[in-house]
Amino acid sequence: MSLEFQIHQASGRGRRATxxxxxxxxxxxxxxxxxxxxxxxxxxxxxxxxxxxxxLLGNTYHLYLRPGHEAIRRMxxxxxxxxxxxxxxxxxxxxxxxxxxxxxxxSREGVEFRSHIDGSTHFFSPEHSMDVQIALGxxxxxxxxxxxEYPADRTRARASLDMTLEWARxxxxxxxxHKSSVPWTxxxxxxxxxxxxxxxxxxxxxxxxxxxxxxxxLRRESAERLVEMDFPGYAIGGLSVGEPxxxxxxxxxxxxxxxxxxxxxxxxGVGYPDEIAEYARMGVDMMDCVLPTRAxxxxxLFTSKGRLNIKNRQFAEDQGPVDPACGCxxxxxxCRAYLRHLMAAQEPLAAVLNTLHNLAFYLETMRTVREEMAxxxxxxxxxxxxxxxxxx
Amino acid sequence: MSLEFQIHQASGRGRRATxxxxxxxxxxxxxxxxxxxxxxxxxxxxxxxxxxxxxLLGNTYHLYLRPGHEAIRRMxxxxxxxxxxxxxxxxxxxxxxxxxxxxxxxSREGVEFRSHIDGSTHFFSPEHSMDVQIALGxxxxxxxxxxxEYPADRTRARASLDMTLEWARxxxxxxxxHKSSVPWTxxxxxxxxxxxxxxxxxxxxxxxxxxxxxxxxLRRESAERLVEMDFPGYAIGGLSVGEPxxxxxxxxxxxxxxxxxxxxxxxxGVGYPDEIAEYARMGVDMMDCVLPTRAxxxxxLFTSKGRLNIKNRQFAEDQGPVDPACGCxxxxxxCRAYLRHLMAAQEPLAAVLNTLHNLAFYLETMRTVREEMAxxxxxxxxxxxxxxxxxx
Numbered sequence: 001m002s003l004e005f006q007i008h009q010a011s012g013r014g015r016r017a018t019x020x021x022x023x024x025x026x027x028x029x030x031x032x033x034x035x036x037x038x039x040x041x042x043x044x045x046x047x048x049x050x051x052x053x054x055x056l057l058g059n060t061y062h063l064y065l066r067p068g069h070e071a072i073r074r075m076x077x078x079x080x081x082x083x084x085x086x087x088x089x090x091x092x093x094x095x096x097x098x099x100x101x102x103x104x105x106x107s108r109e110g111v112e113f114r115s116h117i118d119g120s121t122h123f124f125s126p127e128h129s130m131d132v133q134i135a136l137g138x139x140x141x142x143x144x145x146x147x148x149e150y151p152a153d154r155t156r157a158r159a160s161l162d163m164t165l166e167w168a169r170x171x172x173x174x175x176x177x178h179k180s181s182v183p184w185t186x187x188x189x190x191x192x193x194x195x196x197x198x199x200x201x202x203x204x205x206x207x208x209x210x211x212x213x214x215x216x217x218l219r220r221e222s223a224e225r226l227v228e229m230d231f232p233g234y235a236i237g238g239l240s241v242g243e244p245x246x247x248x249x250x251x252x253x254x255x256x257x258x259x260x261x262x263x264x265x266x267x268x269g270v271g272y273p274d275e276i277a278e279y280a281r282m283g284v285d286m287m288d289c290v291l292p293t294r295a296x297x298x299x300x301l302f303t304s305k306g307r308l309n310i311k312n313r314q315f316a317e318d319q320g321p322v323d324p325a326c327g328c329x330x331x332x333x334x335c336r337a338y339l340r341h342l343m344a345a346q347e348p349l350a351a352v353l354n355t356l357h358n359l360a361f362y363l364e365t366m367r368t369v370r371e372e373m374a375x376x377x378x379x380x381x382x383x384x385x386x387x388x389x390x391x392x
Numbered sequence: 393m394s395l396e397f398q399i400h401q402a403s404g405r406g407r408r409a410t411x412x413x414x415x416x417x418x419x420x421x422x423x424x425x426x427x428x429x430x431x432x433x434x435x436x437x438x439x440x441x442x443x444x445x446x447x448l449l450g451n452t453y454h455l456y457l458r459p460g461h462e463a464i465r466r467m468x469x470x471x472x473x474x475x476x477x478x479x480x481x482x483x484x485x486x487x488x489x490x491x492x493x494x495x496x497x498x499s500r501e502g503v504e505f506r507s508h509i510d511g512s513t514h515f516f517s518p519e520h521s522m523d524v525q526i527a528l529g530x531x532x533x534x535x536x537x538x539x540x541e542y543p544a545d546r547t548r549a550r551a552s553l554d555m556t557l558e559w560a561r562x563x564x565x566x567x568x569x570h571k572s573s574v575p576w577t578x579x580x581x582x583x584x585x586x587x588x589x590x591x592x593x594x595x596x597x598x599x600x601x602x603x604x605x606x607x608x609x610l611r612r613e614s615a616e617r618l619v620e621m622d623f624p625g626y627a628i629g630g631l632s633v634g635e636p637x638x639x640x641x642x643x644x645x646x647x648x649x650x651x652x653x654x655x656x657x658x659x660x661g662v663g664y665p666d667e668i669a670e671y672a673r674m675g676v677d678m679m680d681c682v683l684p685t686r687a688x689x690x691x692x693l694f695t696s697k698g699r700l701n702i703k704n705r706q707f708a709e710d711q712g713p714v715d716p717a718c719g720c721x722x723x724x725x726x727c728r729a730y731l732r733h734l735m736a737a738q739e740p741l742a743a744v745l746n747t748l749h750n751l752a753f754y755l756e757t758m759r760t761v762r763e764e765m766a767x768x769x770x771x772x773x774x775x776x777x778x779x780x781x782x783x784x
Contacts, residue, residue, distance in 0.1 A: 037737045038733060039739050042739075044741065044744055066733070067708065071708065075709060075727075081727075317466060317467055329438065337463075337473065341458070344458060348689075348740055348744070349433065352740070352744060353436065
């Protein structure tokens with residue numbers, strides 16, 4: 001079994017499930033921290049475990065360039081390389097490649113681009129993206145797509161979508177042929193505290209990505225065509241790229257009902273704490289975003305009373321915790337004045353503590369959503385409640 | 393009781409003791425990590441505790457400028473500000489001030505200098521250094537001294553020493569008058585896991601600093617004059633400032649026998665792992681150095697087989713630990729290839745993990761020295777073994 005999605009509870013106010021992957025089970029709705037270069041910036045892996053992180057993201061583009069996917073394959077895959085035995089999802093590399101607007105050349109075959117590190121030329125096709133993700137050995141790989149920019153007119157969104165659908169087909173075909181060559185290994189890095197278990201018969205899963213800009217009918221077409229291809233999970237991409245939040249919400253609301261109720265649904269690249277809670281309530285199972293980690297490094301902290309910029313003068317002698325309602329190790333131990341001092345003095349500990357707090361806040365936000373769901377009277381939707389989707 | 397120094401064992405090959413300070417007891421010989429700006433760079437306090445750090449250094453110059461000693465006093469002192477309930481030693485600020493060679497003006501009264509942060513003008517005298525250290529609330533304060541540069545000729549070393557001795561007298565006088573105004577407080581930051589205890593009747597202790605350049609007779613004179621002033625502990629300063637290592641060793645060997653055997657002896661600013669082990673074997677009780685932390689941030693790691701530069705190409709796919717003989721959390725979990733990748737990718741986790749390893753290695757080096765001492769046949773030196781120096 002390579003992916004199992006067991007829904008415990010579903011209603012018009014979201015759903016609670018367990019997503020079981022080769023590297024462990026995750027309670028959903030879940031927020032997935034981003035570990036771009038094989039590290040969630042500034043945080044040692046054992047502290048991620050203590051925070052309760054069950055799945056994190058790796059960035060295919062970055063890891064392909066450095067240290068290189070073949071090097072990672074030779075070292076037993078990304079889990080082993082970074083000593084992270086829990087689940088990993090990798091993006092397709094498409095988003096980063098398309099962000100290099102001055103350095104890329106797109107054709108239906110794929111994308112030629114120049115490395116942001118040394119200017120060298122590279123080519124990503126759907127097939128190559130699959131090869132790289134399989135070499136990394138992620139639990140969930142993503143189809144190679146074009147993240148349609150905002151604003152994009154209908155003609156542009158249509159063309160982009162067509163290419164993404166063709167690429168989804170090619171991604172799936174190549175992935176299914178080669179997915180069993182993941183470098184998962186049984187000899188664990190010592191000291192991770194995890195019991196070795198067998199990966200026999202297990203393989204990674206590939207998710208399709210719905211695009212279509214902000215056009216409901218294109219989103220519908222995208223979803224329907226992808227569902228025909230029968231992926232074990234679906235992502236909604238191309239959101240949170242500059243459009244107003246109402247549009248983000250509308251596109252999610254439009255797309256979700258078109259996706260199979262018994263499979264995980266992932267909205268990519270969102271969002272603020274209130275957004276992830278809202279989308280979870282709409283029925284989204286998985287989300288990721290650089291916001292909590294990136295904002296932390298700039299001193300922007302999330303709290304139950306809203307955001308605060310810890311660099312502000314007003315915190316210079318504030319001996320209270322970042323968030324009195326937060327039980328994270330930062331709020332239990334350090335005061336705002338100290339965190340402000342660390343930022344002012346440009347101390348590396350600032351990034352460590354701020355990131356720990358923001359991640360704890362995001363994970364707690366999702367934990368609260370799950371707990372609230374668990375307390376709600378069951379509005380049973382029989383076709384969903386009995387749904388346990390298993391792929392092999 | 394404000395400082396107790398109980399010697400368990402002493403021989404020609406060093407001595408083993410317990411140094412009890414208001415914020416806890418430390419087994420000596422001890423290496424003290426440097427926490428310049430109220431943080432050991434990149435390391436959360438609870439990981440310092442897990443490493444077994446019992447005492448760390450704060451830098452008076454840096455904390456005076458930012459966030460300011462009065463702000464720290466108002467917030468309950470440095471222990472509380474940085475949430476560190478174990479012992480703290482502060483330097484006098486002299487070393488940093490004298491490092492600002494273009495920005496300072498020295499007179500017998502003190503030193504005028506310009507801030508490296510904003511160019512503002514400040515003045516440090518022995519009295520002011522004491523006031524700042526008392527405001528910070530360190531367990532051990534250091535007399536305000538001039539760290540004689542290397543090379544310095546005899547005339548220069550003589551003049552510098554005279555000033556340092558006069559400043560030691562003034563430091564001591566002012567410190568004794570005001571030491572009871574430390575901001576130690578009983579209401580602990582929650583979550584530190586420490587039991588509150590009373591500071592009633594306790595005060596910080598001031599150590600004198602032996603100077604005299606590389607001239608044995610000046611070192612002797614310095615030591616003798618300081619001993620007359622009767623400090624509860626003595627440091628040997630002005631070493632590891634560029635002189636050959638044989639001279640460092642010679643100056644330590646010359647000075648140690650001149651210091652009271654029943655009081656702690658501290659060599660400032662040393663050194664490499666083999667140096668700190670060697671000096672401990674010569675009878676030094678305390679040492680500090682930025683080397684393990686600073687080198688870590690540049691990728692220089694210390695191991696039982698010597699130093700390695702983790703950035704080297706040869707480690708690109710090296711799946712072994714930094715030091716197979718090391719039991720630290722970094723060596724138990726991460727491979728050299730991953731640590732090299734973190735450096736190459738300029739990831740903040742590099743500083744965290746490299747520093748954790750180097751500090752673990754330094755602390756383990758001293759633990760090994762203490763354990764070896766404990767196993768040696770006792771060459772009892774009655775006057776030392778019964779020595780328990782207590783100041784109030």
